[in-house]
Amino acid sequence: DGGITQSPKYLFRKEGQNVTLSCEQNLNHDAMYWYRQDPGQGLRLIYYSQIVNDFQKGDIAEGYSVSREKKESFPLTVTSAQKNPTAFYLCASSISTSSYEQYFGPGTRLTVT
Amino acid sequence: AQTVTQSQPEMSVQEAETVTLSCTYDTSESDYYLFWYKQPPSRQMILVIRQEAYKQQNATENRFSVNFQKAAKSFSLKISDSQLGDAAMYFCAYMGSGGGADGLTFGKGTHLIIQP
Numbered sequence: 198d199g200g201i202t203q204s205p206k207y208l209f210r211k212e213g214q215n216v217t218l219s220c221e222q223n224l225n226h227d228a229m230y231w232y233r234q235d236p237g238q239g240l241r242l243i244y245y246s247q248i249v250n251d252f253q254k255g256d257i258a259e260g261y262s263v264s265r266e267k268k269e270s271f272p273l274t275v276t277s278a279q280k281n282p283t284a285f286y287l288c289a290s291s292i293s294t295s296s297y298e299q300y301f302g303p304g305t306r307l308t309v310t
Numbered sequence: 311a312q313t314v315t316q317s318q319p320e321m322s323v324q325e326a327e328t329v330t331l332s333c334t335y336d337t338s339e340s341d342y343y344l345f346w347y348k349q350p351p352s353r354q355m356i357l358v359i360r361q362e363a364y365k366q367q368n369a370t371e372n373r374f375s376v377n378f379q380k381a382a383k384s385f386s387l388k389i390s391d392s393q394l395g396d397a398a399m400y401f402c403a404y405m406g407s408g409g410g411a412d413g414l415t416f417g418k419g420t421h422l423i424i425q426p
């Protein structure tokens with residue numbers, strides 16, 4: 198089946214540690230995105246990538262980093278510089294950034310204590 | 311910057327009844343896209359319906375329809391014959407003419423409760 202996978206579903210880390218969230222898609226989509234969701238809030242864009250080896254900051258990129266070495270993979274690293282990293286993180290993809298339809302993964306809940 | 315406002319934090323409806331969720335947005339663009347996403351307890355985001363701003367006709371998908379008022383910048387979602395499986399958070403979202411490069415701008419959501 199085609200789709201987007203995110204692992205793990207729940208992730209726990211100690212404060213001060215970097216942590217990497219996985220996102221893989223087999224939809225052959227060029228564009229991929231990372232969003233953050235906080236309680237009572239909609240999603241906010243962290244980073245997006247239009248093609249391999251290219252990515253752009255979204256609205257809340259501070260404290261995060263990404264890479265896009267393969268078309269199907271777009272991992273997100275939450276660094277120790279992110280002041281409030283506990284949140285639900287959603288990955289999405291689309292055929293291209295000019296496409297209006299984004300497909301979402303199941304998300305990863307990150308808890309930092 | 312674009313903003314999306316959902317003024318109803320929570321709505322409740324009896325099963326089989328009709329409910330309307332409200333959404334307003336602010337933009338200076340004339341060409342854009344509007345969406346309603348459903349987020350059930352599994353937290354997977356599911357696209358319910360979309361509307362292209364250049365289309366005057368309101369979008370419809372089975373029991374889901376929208377009332378798009380471009381001049382008023384209003385985009386409400388009507389769910390007819392509500393079912394228990396419709397219970398979820400519903401998010402209104404905006405995308406500018408730049409497509410995904412602008413990302414989706416979301417409202418804060420409306421929690422829809424279906425009373426059996």
